[in-house]
Amino acid sequence: MDASYFIGVGREALWVLALVTLPVLIPALLAGLLLGMVQAATSINEATLTFVPKVAVVGFSLVIFGSMMLGLLSDFTLSIFERIPDLVR
Numbered sequence: 001m002d003a004s005y006f007i008g009v010g011r012e013a014l015w016v017l018a019l020v021t022l023p024v025l026i027p028a029l030l031a032g033l034l035l036g037m038v039q040a041a042t043s044i045n046e047a048t049l050t051f052v053p054k055v056a057v058v059g060f061s062l063v064i065f066g067s068m069m070l071g072l073l074s075d076f077t078l079s080i081f082e083r084i085p086d087l088v089r
Contacts, residue, residue: 001087009083016076023065024058031057 035050062069 009080012076012079016072020069020072023069024061027057027061028054 031054032050035053039045039049
């Protein structure tokens with residue numbers, strides 16, 4: 001095994017990581033941005049006004065995208081386990 005094999009596995013792992021986290025991070029970011037703009041416009045500085053909606057958005061996005069995220073992770077894990085015999089040779 002040479003270094004390019006492990007770099008390829010690392011690149012694939014980072015790609016899977018990005019695909020798994022983005023469906024949760026982007027809605028949370030947009031909710032935080034929108035709520036921050038509302039707080040700035042109304043001069044209300046209450047921490048729970050941003051925390052509760054963000055938790056709700058993250059929970060909703062996990063319900064929507066959870067099966068896709070779990071499928072990506074399980075496919076990647078299976079492909080890693082299938083590559084183990086190649087590493088031993």
